[in-house]
Amino acid sequence: MQNSTNNLRVLMEMRPALDGFYGIPQETRLLYGVLSTLPELELSGLLQMSKRGVRGGVYRNAALSEAERVHRFARVVVSLKGRSALDWKGDVVEWLDNLWQTWRLRYAAWTGLGRIPLGHFETRYFRDFIWQELYGRSLPAADREQVLRSDYRVCAYPWRRMHLVGIERAQVLSHSRYPLLDTRGLDVFVAQTPFPGRVRPGTALVIHYHDAIPVLMPHTISDRAFHQASHFQAMAANVRSGAHFVCVSDATRRDLLSLFPEAEPLAHTIHNMLPTHYYPAEPEPERIPDIMRRHLHGEYEGKVRGAMRGKTRVYRLSRAFGNEEEKTTFYARVFGSDSRFILMVSTVEPRKNHARLVEAWGALRSAVDPDLKLVLVGHIGWDYQTALEGFLPWIEQGSLFLLHGVPAGDLRLLYRQAVVTVCPSVGEGFDFSGAEAMRCGGVVAASDIPVHREVYGDAARYFDPYDTASVVEVLRQIIYSPDAESLQARLRAEGAEQSARYLPERILPQWEAFLHSLNG
Numbered sequence: 001m002q003n004s005t006n007n008l009r010v011l012m013e014m015r016p017a018l019d020g021f022y023g024i025p026q027e028t029r030l031l032y033g034v035l036s037t038l039p040e041l042e043l044s045g046l047l048q049m050s051k052r053g054v055r056g057g058v059y060r061n062a063a064l065s066e067a068e069r070v071h072r073f074a075r076v077v078v079s080l081k082g083r084s085a086l087d088w089k090g091d092v093v094e095w096l097d098n099l100w101q102t103w104r105l106r107y108a109a110w111t112g113l114g115r116i117p118l119g120h121f122e123t124r125y126f127r128d129f130i131w132q133e134l135y136g137r138s139l140p141a142a143d144r145e146q147v148l149r150s151d152y153r154v155c156a157y158p159w160r161r162m163h164l165v166g167i168e169r170a171q172v173l174s175h176s177r178y179p180l181l182d183t184r185g186l187d188v189f190v191a192q193t194p195f196p197g198r199v200r201p202g203t204a205l206v207i208h209y210h211d212a213i214p215v216l217m218p219h220t221i222s223d224r225a226f227h228q229a230s231h232f233q234a235m236a237a238n239v240r241s242g243a244h245f246v247c248v249s250d251a252t253r254r255d256l257l258s259l260f261p262e263a264e265p266l267a268h269t270i271h272n273m274l275p276t277h278y279y280p281a282e283p284e285p286e287r288i289p290d291i292m293r294r295h296l297h298g299e300y301e302g303k304v305r306g307a308m309r310g311k312t313r314v315y316r317l318s319r320a321f322g323n324e325e326e327k328t329t330f331y332a333r334v335f336g337s338d339s340r341f342i343l344m345v346s347t348v349e350p351r352k353n354h355a356r357l358v359e360a361w362g363a364l365r366s367a368v369d370p371d372l373k374l375v376l377v378g379h380i381g382w383d384y385q386t387a388l389e390g391f392l393p394w395i396e397q398g399s400l401f402l403l404h405g406v407p408a409g410d411l412r413l414l415y416r417q418a419v420v421t422v423c424p425s426v427g428e429g430f431d432f433s434g435a436e437a438m439r440c441g442g443v444v445a446a447s448d449i450p451v452h453r454e455v456y457g458d459a460a461r462y463f464d465p466y467d468t469a470s471v472v473e474v475l476r477q478i479i480y481s482p483d484a485e486s487l488q489a490r491l492r493a494e495g496a497e498q499s500a501r502y503l504p505e506r507i508l509p510q511w512e513a514f515l516h517s518l519n520g
Helices: 024-035 066-081 088-111 127-135 141-147 159-172 224-240 250-259 261-266 285-294 324-334 354-367 385-397 408-417 432-439 450-459 468-480 484-502 504-517
Strands: 008-013 041-047 119-121 152-154 188-191 204-209 244-247 267-269 299-303 312-316 341-345 373-377 400-403 420-423 444-447 460-463
Touching (some): 024 127, 066 119, 088 159, 204 224, 204 250, 224 250, 244 250, 244 261, 250 261, 250 267, 250 450, 261 267, 285 324, 312 385, 341 354, 341 408, 341 432, 354 385, 354 468, 373 408, 408 432, 420 432, 420 468, 432 444, 444 450, 444 468, 450 460, 450 484, 460 468, 460 484, 484 504
Parallel strands (some): 008 041, 041 152, 188 204, 204 244, 244 267, 341 373, 341 420, 373 400, 420 444, 444 460
Antiparallel strands (some): 119 152
8 A cells, every 4th residue: 555655645524523623533633643643654634524615626637727726725714614505506516416425325325336536725824724624622732733734535425425325325225335435546444433445555544433322312402313334434434445444432432233243353442642731740729710701602593492493591590699799709709719629521421420520510510519519511412301301400500500602721620620620521532631630630439431531541440320429428538538639639649640551752653653564
């Protein structure tokens, strides 16, 4: 597979990086950032959207002036940002183009013939866009020049539409099959989830595999019918095609092999890496009130549980005040230097188990510490109604605080200042928040699930995520037991050592060795 220059030509899917702060979007940015430092790699990214097509790009054998090339690159930027049609006539043209794309994908999936061309996109004209949209939310500014050296490929066909044609085929015939990407000139294609496509001979397909939750815990995901079917059918097709799987934990690898034991020789474990934004530092309690005020959720308009389709309710997710002076005084008092708060960092969705933590925290407040606060950081996800309704009385009382869009620098201070960061999820592939808290000098309590035991080791205290009393007891030991101070000191020390395993300088050599092994 290796080319004449002895450089490995790697294409990496960047679709998740276009959306979200943490989780898979963050890991996509981090991985691209560290791989871009390897001089023996010719790295490029694949630009594709989930539900809309990407317009523009330059394709093979196109004889164009420089101005026309820039115009086509600019169309890629426009379509990635939103609506690309100028008027209703453009809408009609796009509708016809989408219809043509769908039938072309069906033909490729059902017959195995044809291929999806990949266009080219040059970074040099659109450096601000590439940095701001793909990398700025997770990488430090010092990495900017490094990641802007590479150009990109463009897939005009939406990722979701590619999935759907494979699912359609599986519903009629024995198994799914997906269109072929034109990966000529590429040694490796790294996808971020099970990928709805095939690659040409000579290109190795690598699935960066984060978790099997859409298959094993479908009751906890959004858009269940699509995500369960798309994940399973694409994963099955990837296994049949001989794809390599790089799993983010041994627990995730075991889940993969429980479904597809035949993938064992091609399934590897390379843990996720932590951003360089997180590092040990002294607490800065004087900054906490301002962080709270700046990143509070406001009003959130969400669906009403059990109501007719389209019915919504406005949730007030921060406490109301009569004026700014009253608000300033309140936050200065509640988050003074001697304040105590528990921290949880996660999207509000069923698998994360917010309700269990709120119940345990409420019990602690009643029995031990009525001044203990709870700070939840994360976006509103799906099936959130029960959780939000449970938050509301505590929010209005001024005891629970729901934040979003907290940048890494501020989140680092929250991790350090919290009396404990709690990770109560019932299912994970890796779970960044506990490792990030450890890296910042925080104390961690986590649900007793296999991936937490693997990733956090002896640097966390564990509880049964289905038993409120278990959560209460572990938090009581960490915060209020006679030896709480020494226990916290030990957990901080062990956390610093444990989280160092996930620093980029530890993870990059594993990826480098793996990618070069594909040439064997």
